Amino acid sequence: xxxxxxxxxxxxxxxxxxxxxxxxxxxxxxxxxxxxxxxxxxxxxxxxxxxxxxxxxxxxxxxxxxxxxxxxxxxxxxxxxxxxxxxxxxxxxxxxxxxxxxxxxxxxxxxxxxxxxxxxxxxxxxxxxxxxxxxxxxxxxxxxxxxxxxxxxxxxxxxxxxxxxxxxxxxxxxxxxxxxxxxxxxxxxxxxxxxxxxxxxxxxxxxxxxxxxxxxxxxxxxxxxxxxxxxxxxxxxxxxxxxxxxxxxxxxxxxxxxxxxxxxxxxxxxxxxxxxxxxxxxxxxxxxxxxxxxxxxxxxxxxxxxxxxxxxxxxxxxxxxxxxxxxxxxxxxxxxxxxxxxxxxxxxxxxxxxxxxxxxxxxxxxxxxxxxxxxxxxxxxxxxxxxxxxxxxxxxxxxxxxxxxxxxxxxxxxxxxxxxxxxxxxxxxxxxxxxxxxxxxxxxxxxxxxxxxxxxx
Numbered sequence: 001x002x003x004x005x006x007x008x009x010x011x012x013x014x015x016x017x018x019x020x021x022x023x024x025x026x027x028x029x030x031x032x033x034x035x036x037x038x039x040x041x042x043x044x045x046x047x048x049x050x051x052x053x054x055x056x057x058x059x060x061x062x063x064x065x066x067x068x069x070x071x072x073x074x075x076x077x078x079x080x081x082x083x084x085x086x087x088x089x090x091x092x093x094x095x096x097x098x099x100x101x102x103x104x105x106x107x108x109x110x111x112x113x114x115x116x117x118x119x120x121x122x123x124x125x126x127x128x129x130x131x132x133x134x135x136x137x138x139x140x141x142x143x144x145x146x147x148x149x150x151x152x153x154x155x156x157x158x159x160x161x162x163x164x165x166x167x168x169x170x171x172x173x174x175x176x177x178x179x180x181x182x183x184x185x186x187x188x189x190x191x192x193x194x195x196x197x198x199x200x201x202x203x204x205x206x207x208x209x210x211x212x213x214x215x216x217x218x219x220x221x222x223x224x225x226x227x228x229x230x231x232x233x234x235x236x237x238x239x240x241x242x243x244x245x246x247x248x249x250x251x252x253x254x255x256x257x258x259x260x261x262x263x264x265x266x267x268x269x270x271x272x273x274x275x276x277x278x279x280x281x282x283x284x285x286x287x288x289x290x291x292x293x294x295x296x297x298x299x300x301x302x303x304x305x306x307x308x309x310x311x312x313x314x315x316x317x318x319x320x321x322x323x324x325x326x327x328x329x330x331x332x333x334x335x336x337x338x339x340x341x342x343x344x345x346x347x348x349x350x351x352x353x354x355x356x357x358x359x360x361x362x363x364x365x366x367x368x369x370x371x372x373x374x375x376x377x378x379x380x381x382x383x384x385x386x387x388x389x390x391x392x393x394x395x396x397x398x399x400x401x402x403x404x405x406x407x408x409x410x411x412x413x414x415x416x417x418x419x420x421x422x423x424x425x426x427x428x429x430x431x432x433x434x435x436x437x438x439x440x441x442x443x444x445x446x447x448x449x450x451x452x453x454x455x456x457x
Contacts, residue, residue: 001452003387006139010131010444017444018114018437020050021127022107024089025116031067031090031157040067040153043089047126047151048072054134056149062169064161067153071172074133075146080455082146084175084414086404087126087182088155091118092429099431112437113426119435121428125181125421126151128440132447144455148175155182158364163407170411177377177454178408181443183420186267186394188436191385191446194418195378196296196397197405199331199368201340204361205230205348206324213309213318220319224355227308230323236351237301241287244301246347249340254333256297260373263395264292277425296397300330301344326363330399337365366403371415380453381417388446419450 010017029043030036044061051059051072059072067090075082094104094117102108107116118124129149136143150173152162166173185192207226214223239245269292271283285294294300308323310316329340345360352358371378373395385393398418405416421443427433 001136001140001144001449003449006135006448007388007445009135009139010441013131013135014441017127017131017441018107018109021114021119021124021440022116024050024123024127025107025118026105028105029090029118029153030093031154032093037067040090044068044070044151044153047089050127050130051149054130055137056130056133056147062165064154064165066157066161069153069162069165070151071149073146073148074143075148077143077146077455080143080145081176082148082174083451083454084148084150084173084178084408084412085129086150086152086178086180086408087129088122088152088159089118089126090153090156091121091123092156092433094431096431101432104431104433109437110434113434114437114440115432115434117433119433120422120426121433122155122182124435124440125443128181128421128443129179129447131444132451135444136448136451143451145451147451148173159404162404166404166407166411173412175412175414178412178414178416179381179447179450180402180405180416180418181420181447182402182422183398183418184422184424184426185420185439186396186424188423189389189438191389191391191393192420193373193378193381193385193393193395194398194420195373195395196333196370197368197402197418198296198299198397198399199335199337199406200364200366200401200403201329201331201337201344202326202363202365203329203341203344204324204326204363205233206322206359206361207233207352208322208357208359209355210319210321213321216317216319220317223319224353225319226323226356227320229353229356230306230308230325233348233351234303234306234325242285243287244299246301246343248343249299249301252335252339253299256293260297260395261293263373264290264296267292267394267396292396295399297332299332299335299340302328302330304328330401331368333368333370335368337367341365366401367406369402369405369409369416370397371417375415377415377417377454381419381450383453384446384449385419387449388442417450419446421446 056072104117309320421439
């Protein structure tokens, strides 16, 4: 591949590429808003048109009970590997609108960043792949790989219809490598590969006593208070060193290699930057691990919300009839969500007093996913990043979850490369979402080089 010509082509089309991305960003494809159903379809059609315009073939909208999936391919390299690209065209809600410096659906360049809802998560990153295809087709003509694309419109609301589609269309989506650009680099101008994601086990814990709230003067001191019980249970879920106390919680946690811990230690981490991004008072977590290790290679248990009794203005003297906590557990390889949820339930029932009724509702779950850093596909991505950015990439995991990663791995038997070009402080779910433009244009170059590296070996 003629890298200099390809890079020059990308540099010469910056304004054109930004204008085309802007037309997609203007569409208000908020999947969580039922009033935006028409916008969701309009965005799916706009993505389809953008795919056809660069030469991708067999573009089709696959209807679901929710928003359509967009498929396309370009398969003219017999005997070469097939790469499947995944992305999503739906975006987060924009509330509170008053905190946006410019309108959320009016793309605006300020300094070195492009501001708009969806600029980083994930329309901008989706568009990187379409422009990489265009650059290769224009400069090279032929392709070192076969390409398939699947873009959904429900990622921000749980990808409800994606998993069954993947499992029922495994032949259509069959590939040697899956590439997803929906993650972040560690920092500006720091080439990064994410090779692992934590899973999730989410449950709702409710403690009950009476059928209705009771008068605290008539019953206080004579019946168990569910809020007290719930607070006691929560207080016993961790020890003073930040470790989860649920028996056998850590039994299945996979050992992390010395190479991986060295890669994590190589990152330019600072408490000051972490606190700036988080707004927290001080770092805290499981004793014996660095902050990044706590975020990426260790499981967690967190109370996401707690409610019960009277919380309004003034006073109301009651014994609440019930109290509830929503609890999430982030999982790492080789933990399984079903086993962890069972362990949690057993422990809670064991420590709960007989004077209260404990109920648990399992809300949703997803399994952790990992692609070893020495996998050939990851090495190809590393070589591509180094070719474009001129520096050895960093290898990270992410603390969040992308359930479809494991679905792709299991259904297609293909490794997943998480090649994201966003940044952790780009407000992807908050007002003033933005995308660092150098990452957008260098992302186009990197994806093109990646295809060449995968096709070469």
